[in-house]
Amino acid sequence: MPVQRLNHAVLYVRDVERSVAFYTDLLNFRTVFRVHADGGKVPEGAFLQAAESTNDHDLAFLQVDAPSPESSGRRPGLAHLAWEVDTLAELRQIRGKLVETGALADEIDHGTTKSLYVNDPDGLEFEVCWLVPADRSDGVEREAFAPLDLDAVIAEYGADLPGGIGVSAPAH
Numbered sequence: 001m002p003v004q005r006l007n008h009a010v011l012y013v014r015d016v017e018r019s020v021a022f023y024t025d026l027l028n029f030r031t032v033f034r035v036h037a038d039g040g041k042v043p044e045g046a047f048l049q050a051a052e053s054t055n056d057h058d059l060a061f062l063q064v065d066a067p068s069p070e071s072s073g074r075r076p077g078l079a080h081l082a083w084e085v086d087t088l089a090e091l092r093q094i095r096g097k098l099v100e101t102g103a104l105a106d107e108i109d110h111g112t113t114k115s116l117y118v119n120d121p122d123g124l125e126f127e128v129c130w131l132v133p134a135d136r137s138d139g140v141e142r143e144a145f146a147p148l149d150l151d152a153v154i155a156e157y158g159a160d161l162p163g164g165i166g167v168s169a170p171a172h
Contacts, residue, residue, distance in 0.1 A: 002085055002086070002090040002093070002094070003083040003084065003085060003128065004083075004084055004085060004086050004169075005083075005084050005168065005169070006081060006082070006083060006084070007055065007082040007083065007084040007129060007131070007164075007168055008055065008056075008057055008058050008059060008060060008081075008082045009058075009059055009060070009078070009080075009081050009082070010059075010060040010061075010062060010078075010079040010080050010081075010082070011059070011060070011061055011062070011076070011077070011078060011079060012061075012062055012063075012064045012074050012075065012076050012077055012078075012079045013061045013062070013063060013064070013076055014063070014064065014065075014076055015063065016044050016045060016046050016061050016062075016063045019046070019061045020046045020048065020061065023048055023059065024048070027050070027051075028050075028051040029048040029049060029050055029051070029058070029059060030048060030049055030051070031046055031047070031048055032047050032048065032049050032056070032057055033046075033047050033057075033142060034046050034047070035047075037063075043062045043063050043064065044062070044063040045060060045061055045062045045063065046060065046061050047059075047060045048060070048061075054134070054166065054167055054168070055167055055168045056112050056113060056131065056142060056167060056168075060079075062079055064076060079125065080117070080124075080125040080126050080127050081126050081127070082113075082115070082126070082127035082128075082129050083126060083127065083128050083129070084128075084129055084130070084131060084163070084164055084168060085128060085129070085130055085163070086130075086162050086163060086164070086169075087130070087159060087160050087161065087162060087163065088114070088130050088150070088153060088154045088157060088158070088159050088160075088161065088163070089154075089159040089160055090130075091114065091116065091128065091129075091130045091150065092150060092154065092159070094116065094128050095107075095116055095150060098116060098118055103118050103119055103120070104116060104117075104118060105117045105118055105119045105125065107147065107148035107150065108145060108146070108147070108148055109144055109146045109147065109148040109149070109153070110142070110144050110145065111132075111140050111141035111142045111144035112131060112132045112137050112140050112141075112142045112167075113129050113130070113131050113132070113142075114129060114130045114131075114132075114148055114150070114153050115127050115128070115129040115148065116128045116129070116148075130163040130164075131163045131164035131167050131168055132157070132163065132167075133161065133162065133163060133164065133165040133166060133167065134165065134166030134167045134171075135165070135166060136157070136161075137167070
Protein backbone atom coordinates (compact mmCIF):
# COMPACT_ATOMS: atom_id res chain seq x y z
CA MET A 1 0.00 0.00 0.00
CA PRO A 2 1.58 3.33 -1.01
CA VAL A 3 0.70 5.21 2.19
CA GLN A 4 2.93 8.25 2.73
CA ARG A 5 1.98 9.71 6.11
CA LEU A 6 -0.53 9.76 8.91
CA ASN A 7 -2.91 12.59 8.11
CA HIS A 8 -5.22 12.79 11.14
CA ALA A 9 -6.81 10.93 14.04
CA VAL A 10 -10.51 10.87 14.91
CA LEU A 11 -11.62 10.18 18.47
CA TYR A 12 -15.04 9.28 19.84
CA VAL A 13 -15.70 11.45 22.91
CA ARG A 14 -18.57 11.90 25.36
CA ASP A 15 -18.49 15.72 25.26
CA VAL A 16 -17.12 17.52 22.20
CA GLU A 17 -16.95 20.90 23.95
CA ARG A 18 -14.98 19.48 26.88
CA SER A 19 -12.50 17.80 24.52
CA VAL A 20 -12.11 20.93 22.40
CA ALA A 21 -11.41 23.01 25.51
CA PHE A 22 -8.84 20.47 26.76
CA TYR A 23 -6.84 20.30 23.51
CA THR A 24 -7.07 24.02 22.73
CA ASP A 25 -6.08 25.07 26.25
CA LEU A 26 -3.40 22.46 26.86
CA LEU A 27 -1.86 21.91 23.42
CA ASN A 28 -2.81 25.12 21.60
CA PHE A 29 -4.92 23.37 18.93
CA ARG A 30 -7.45 25.60 17.15
CA THR A 31 -10.93 24.68 15.95
CA VAL A 32 -11.14 24.90 12.15
CA PHE A 33 -14.70 23.71 11.66
CA ARG A 34 -17.60 21.94 13.32
CA VAL A 35 -20.35 19.63 12.22
CA HIS A 36 -23.75 19.52 13.85
CA ALA A 37 -25.71 16.34 14.41
CA ASP A 38 -28.27 15.65 11.69
CA GLY A 39 -30.50 13.05 13.24
CA GLY A 40 -28.02 10.21 13.48
CA LYS A 41 -26.26 10.18 10.10
CA VAL A 42 -23.53 12.62 11.15
CA PRO A 43 -22.73 13.01 14.86
CA GLU A 44 -21.81 16.27 16.55
CA GLY A 45 -18.15 16.93 15.86
CA ALA A 46 -15.23 19.35 15.89
CA PHE A 47 -12.11 19.37 13.73
CA LEU A 48 -8.88 20.88 15.08
CA GLN A 49 -5.46 21.90 13.76
CA ALA A 50 -2.20 21.90 15.62
CA ALA A 51 -0.77 25.39 16.12
CA GLU A 52 1.73 25.35 13.24
CA SER A 53 -0.12 22.92 10.95
CA THR A 54 -1.35 23.68 7.44
CA ASN A 55 -3.29 20.40 7.37
CA ASP A 56 -7.05 20.54 6.92
CA HIS A 57 -7.32 19.01 10.40
CA ASP A 58 -5.00 16.98 12.60
CA LEU A 59 -7.50 15.81 15.19
CA ALA A 60 -11.28 15.40 15.16
CA PHE A 61 -13.84 14.60 17.82
CA LEU A 62 -17.16 12.85 17.23
CA GLN A 63 -19.60 12.81 20.11
CA VAL A 64 -21.03 9.51 21.31
CA ASP A 65 -23.65 8.84 23.94
CA ALA A 66 -22.78 6.67 26.89
CA PRO A 67 -23.81 3.15 25.91
CA SER A 68 -26.19 1.28 28.15
CA PRO A 69 -25.66 -2.42 28.97
CA GLU A 70 -28.38 -3.26 26.39
CA SER A 71 -26.95 -1.08 23.61
CA SER A 72 -24.15 -1.72 21.20
CA GLY A 73 -23.34 1.98 21.05
CA ARG A 74 -19.88 3.35 20.38
CA ARG A 75 -17.63 4.06 23.33
CA PRO A 76 -15.08 6.84 23.76
CA GLY A 77 -11.79 5.98 22.10
CA LEU A 78 -10.20 5.84 18.69
CA ALA A 79 -12.66 6.13 15.81
CA HIS A 80 -10.04 5.85 13.09
CA LEU A 81 -6.64 6.95 11.81
CA ALA A 82 -6.36 8.40 8.33
CA TRP A 83 -3.45 7.38 6.12
CA GLU A 84 -2.62 9.67 3.21
CA VAL A 85 -1.52 8.67 -0.29
CA ASP A 86 0.22 10.99 -2.76
CA THR A 87 -1.88 10.44 -5.90
CA LEU A 88 -5.34 9.43 -6.98
CA ALA A 89 -3.74 6.59 -8.96
CA GLU A 90 -2.50 5.19 -5.64
CA LEU A 91 -5.96 5.65 -4.10
CA ARG A 92 -7.48 3.78 -7.05
CA GLN A 93 -4.89 0.99 -6.66
CA ILE A 94 -5.71 0.63 -2.97
CA ARG A 95 -9.44 0.72 -3.72
CA GLY A 96 -9.02 -2.22 -6.08
CA LYS A 97 -7.24 -4.27 -3.42
CA LEU A 98 -9.86 -3.36 -0.82
CA VAL A 99 -12.74 -4.37 -3.09
CA GLU A 100 -10.94 -7.61 -3.96
CA THR A 101 -10.51 -8.53 -0.28
CA GLY A 102 -13.93 -7.29 0.84
CA ALA A 103 -12.38 -4.81 3.28
CA LEU A 104 -13.82 -1.61 1.71
CA ALA A 105 -16.48 -0.28 4.09
CA ASP A 106 -17.33 3.11 2.56
CA GLU A 107 -16.22 5.75 0.05
CA ILE A 108 -16.84 9.39 0.99
CA ASP A 109 -16.06 12.67 -0.73
CA HIS A 110 -15.38 15.17 2.06
CA GLY A 111 -14.72 17.97 -0.44
CA THR A 112 -11.06 18.64 0.25
CA THR A 113 -10.44 14.99 1.19
CA LYS A 114 -11.30 11.96 -0.96
CA SER A 115 -11.62 8.99 1.39
CA LEU A 116 -11.88 5.22 1.47
CA TYR A 117 -12.95 3.67 4.78
CA VAL A 118 -11.66 0.22 5.61
CA ASN A 119 -12.39 -2.43 8.23
CA ASP A 120 -9.39 -4.52 9.22
CA PRO A 121 -9.71 -8.19 10.26
CA ASP A 122 -10.63 -7.16 13.83
CA GLY A 123 -13.23 -4.65 12.66
CA LEU A 124 -11.04 -1.64 13.42
CA GLU A 125 -11.68 1.18 11.00
CA PHE A 126 -9.08 3.24 9.18
CA GLU A 127 -9.23 5.73 6.34
CA VAL A 128 -7.04 6.01 3.26
CA CYS A 129 -7.29 9.46 1.73
CA TRP A 130 -6.04 11.83 -0.94
CA LEU A 131 -6.14 15.56 -0.25
CA VAL A 132 -6.86 18.27 -2.79
CA PRO A 133 -3.68 20.40 -3.04
CA ALA A 134 -3.89 23.80 -1.34
CA ASP A 135 -3.64 25.72 -4.63
CA ARG A 136 -6.66 23.81 -6.00
CA SER A 137 -8.88 23.90 -2.89
CA ASP A 138 -10.39 27.39 -3.12
CA GLY A 139 -14.14 27.01 -3.24
CA VAL A 140 -14.01 23.30 -2.39
CA GLU A 141 -16.32 22.48 0.50
CA ARG A 142 -14.47 20.96 3.45
CA GLU A 143 -17.47 19.76 5.43
CA ALA A 144 -18.95 17.47 2.79
CA PHE A 145 -20.18 13.92 3.38
CA ALA A 146 -21.08 12.82 -0.16
CA PRO A 147 -20.55 9.49 -1.93
CA LEU A 148 -17.11 9.38 -3.57
CA ASP A 149 -17.07 9.02 -7.36
CA LEU A 150 -13.37 8.23 -7.76
CA ASP A 151 -13.54 8.19 -11.57
CA ALA A 152 -15.03 11.70 -11.61
CA VAL A 153 -12.40 12.97 -9.15
CA ILE A 154 -9.62 11.50 -11.33
CA ALA A 155 -11.20 13.14 -14.39
CA GLU A 156 -11.18 16.48 -12.54
CA TYR A 157 -7.68 16.39 -11.03
CA GLY A 158 -5.80 13.73 -12.97
CA ALA A 159 -4.51 10.42 -11.65
CA ASP A 160 -0.95 11.62 -10.97
CA LEU A 161 -1.48 15.05 -9.37
CA PRO A 162 0.36 15.02 -6.01
CA GLY A 163 -2.22 15.56 -3.29
CA GLY A 164 -1.89 17.44 -0.04
CA ILE A 165 0.78 19.81 -1.39
CA GLY A 166 0.73 22.94 0.75
CA VAL A 167 -1.71 21.28 3.10
CA SER A 168 -0.15 18.21 4.74
CA ALA A 169 2.99 18.04 2.59
CA PRO A 170 5.32 20.99 1.98
CA ALA A 171 5.23 22.67 -1.41
CA HIS A 172 8.21 21.68 -3.50
